[in-house]
Amino acid sequence: AQKITQTQPGMFVQEKEAVTLDCTYDTSDQSYGLFWYKQPSSGEMIFLIYQGSYDEQNATEGRYSLNFQKARKSANLVISASQLGDSAMYFCAMREGYAKTSYDKVIFGPGTSLSVIP
């Protein structure tokens, strides 16, 4: 069963506007970590932001923020003031707790393609 769902295959946003990329996840663990990665056309996966399941505040990193709603099992990425260089694939990912796996397996969603329009 798919554990990470990203329902938006493609998104468009006007330059300087904010955009929200959706992510829902499925886990029975109480302890887990959520990540967002950016993948430009060059192929490299770039780590953007992390949210721990026990973190009470939403994570922020510069123009990136994570809208974490634990009860709804959602971890949406918000990009403020979009720039042309933000055009890329964005992947939501989850690392389940050590109780389930003794190793650092990270599961990725199918991704959302973001295009920033000048």
Add this chain to the structure above:
Amino acid sequence: ETGVTQSPTHLIKTRGQQVTLRCSSQSGHNTVSWYQQALGQGPQFIFQYYREEENGRGNFPPRFSGLQFPNYSSELNVNALELDDSALYLCASSLAQGYSPLHFGNGTRLTVT
């Protein structure tokens, strides 16, 4: 701080051949994971190495194997290549503590003909 580096960048092989992909971890990282990313999909976990031993594996057959060396660099070997093995292979290093994020290399694009 040196990032994750992978070689080669691109590779073309024939069905049935064997291939070795290489990865140097980010300095200070002791864990290496390998992922396969087919076109238009998210990365799929192949396996992870920690202290030179495989300590976790995804749903990949035994013809996918690997090594981790004392300097934490790693190799991914694929035997008896199949057309479906064509993909971007990503190496990621991390610290074996908490929810340390994965740091990826640029990947190796493998094409099997």
